[in-house]
Amino acid sequence: MxxxxxxxxxxxxxxxxxxxxxxxxxxxxxxxxxxxxxxxxxxxxxxxxxxxxxxxxxxxxxxxxxxxxxxxxxxxxxxxxxxxxxxxxxxxxxxxxxxxxxxxxxxxxxxxxxxxxxxxxxxxxxxxxxxxxxxxxxxxxxxxxxxxxxxxxxxKLEELKHLRKEVQHIHQQVLQAKPKSLDEYLKKMKNHQVRVLPSINKANQLQGFRFEYKGINLKGSQIHRSMNGNNIILAISQNNRYTRLREAPKTMKLLDSPIQLSTGIINKITKDLMKQAIKRALDTGMGAGF
Structure with a gap:
């Protein structure tokens, strides 16, 4: 209920x-x-x-x-x-x-x-x-x-399993094209008939995305855990740089205007970046031992 x-x-x-x-x-x-x-x-x-x-x-x-x-x-x-x-x-x-x-x-x-x-x-x-x-x-x-x-x-999610997989596949295709901004990501998804709806909280901060496709409207995390807001923003932020991203962005452009990211997204991206840094350090150390 x-x-x-x-x-x-x-x-x-x-x-x-x-x-x-x-x-x-x-x-x-x-x-x-x-x-x-x-x-x-x-x-x-x-x-x-x-x-x-x-x-x-x-x-x-x-x-x-x-x-x-x-x-x-x-x-x-x-x-x-x-x-x-x-x-x-x-x-x-x-x-x-x-x-x-x-x-x-x-x-x-x-x-x-x-x-x-x-x-x-x-x-x-x-x-x-x-x-x-x-x-x-x-x-x-x-x-x-x-x-x-x-x-x-x-x-409900089990019933929509086929459509969820379709949206996930389109999302992966779009990310492989390395969009360098949220607007570019939204446009490319729309070209594949997927409408991406930014979720804005009461403080006017971006906290995630919903996806409309063939009559469904679901949060990114309901489609696949890799499609939550912090993963999408992190991927686009990294595409937009020539050097490695070292800290979480605080704002991004949406519809050609800057928008503040929610504290939750910033914290999650920070944790993801720390995990990446630790993994690189371990991989480098492991390689040096051979």
Whole structure:
């Protein structure tokens, strides 16, 4: 099961989406609420939220997605249990919550909306809410013997094995042509029908790449471990020099403009360069002994 979470401000619009009958929506969970319409529930949220007017993103929105096979056998009672356990793992028992199941697609999923302001007026901290949602959903899946997120991801990647190999082969071909810039690498990949999407973090730093090809969109590391951001940047940086690269670059040009590399990528490249230096030293020493 996969869990996603974020803080939002558009409570009523989200409630209306959750309650959409066209999506065969059913209420499967309700906590500390009495209303029977999106407007009534939103008003109940608003009364509690009035205790903290400074908080703008005052509603938590979660999506819980069991594996397709699991979803086919989940009753309303089981869906209620999934949501209740998730609320407990997130420590949100003292908050108003309402959960809907959507069955409009082949993949059943739960939309859960929770008041970020507790009944006692305390503000729920939403730092790393996305990651914490993933962890909580995984714990619930483990508790209820449902398919866990890592198993779902493994199955998905196995299904896409052929396409992943195609992208990896194209990537290797392009690197063999020794592109000397990220823009050249992106252009050559595009010539082979692979769209490379730079991943930029909140600090506006480059932290990796995603690859689009024949309907798939995967991180480089999901295609092959050699296609993570630091390996690609290291290879291009080395192509662009006449002498051996001795330290990790801090910036690179992307779309003809300089962009800062993330600390994670810089640290990984530094480690790779140290490994290369140690290997050269060992190889040189070994050769000298014969």
């Amino acid at each position: 996969i869990g996603k979470g974020k803080s939002i401000s558009h409570t009523l619009a989200s409630m209306n989406y959750g309650w959409n009958k066209e999506k065969r929506a059913e209420v499967i969970f309700k906590e500390h609420l009495a209303g029977d319409t999106p407007g009534e529930i939103t008003e109940e949220f608003r009364i509690i939220q009035s205790q903290n007017e400074r908080c703008k993103n005052n509603t938590l929105s979660f999506v819980l997605s069991p594996a397709i096979k699991d979803g086919q056998d989940l009753s309303g009672t089981k869906l209620n249990e999934i949501t209740s356990r998730f609320i407990k793992e997130m420590k949100l028992q003292n908050h108003q919550s309402i959960g809907f199941v959507h069955r409009d697609k082949h993949h059943l999923h739960i939309h859960l909306y929770t008041n970020r302001i507790a009944l006692n007026g305390e503000l729920y901290k939403d730092s790393f809410i996305g990651k914490r949602s993933q962890v909580a959903a995984d714990k619930v899946a483990q508790q209820m013997n449902l398919t866990r997120a890592r198993e779902v991801q493994k199955e």
